[in-house]
Amino acid sequence: MGLFADLKDSISGVTAKLFAGEGDEPKRIGIYGPPNAGKTTLANRIARDWTGDAIGPESHVPHETRRARRKENVEIERNGRTVSIDIVDTPGVATKVDYEEFVEHGMEKDEAVRRSREATEGVAEAMHWLREDVDGVIYVLDATTDPFTQVNTMLIGIIESRDLPVLILANKTDLEDANIQRIKNAFPQHDTIPLSALEGDNMDEVYDEIATKFG
Incomplete structure (x- = not known):
């Protein structure tokens, strides 16, 4: 009887593992924030750490990401x-996308106008x-x-109105004038984690929070 009981327990355990999470879709986690906050740098950091691939190009030019890019699973x-x-x-979300921002980074006017139009659509x-979604x-x-x-106030308000789990990241802590407390004071109702997506500083805590918030 002990042998059959052990076999039954073993089969039950394997079956549970096979069907655990069956039908569960990966949760879609949007990386949001203003232009040049380091969203793509963070997205690439996460993607490289866990898949080995980047999501998109990083740039100091504002609105370089003009279409949503997705890395699945x-x-x-x-x-x-x-x-x-x-x-x-x-x-990056902004109330206005001015083509002159692109001109200031060395683009010709026609190209700058095109980029600003694409950024607005983005x-x-x-x-x-x-x-x-x-x-x-x-x-x-x-x-x-x-x-x-x-x-920032508008986007956080939308997130709260949808009752979405949110993790606020105070990025660019590798820079001398970074002020993490200012961000914590701005949105005290939410967790704020400091990091440098560029240097990879404090990513372990970020991953812990992602697992807790979105798991």
């Missing part, structure tokens, strides 16, 4: 369990994703700039 292993997510790297796409948000802020802006 990113499996993050933390504390003995695996969290599967789809990363959606979204364009902002609309990002807003659509936020209102309809994401299951959680990683909100990236540049810790060297003032977080008290209309855009």
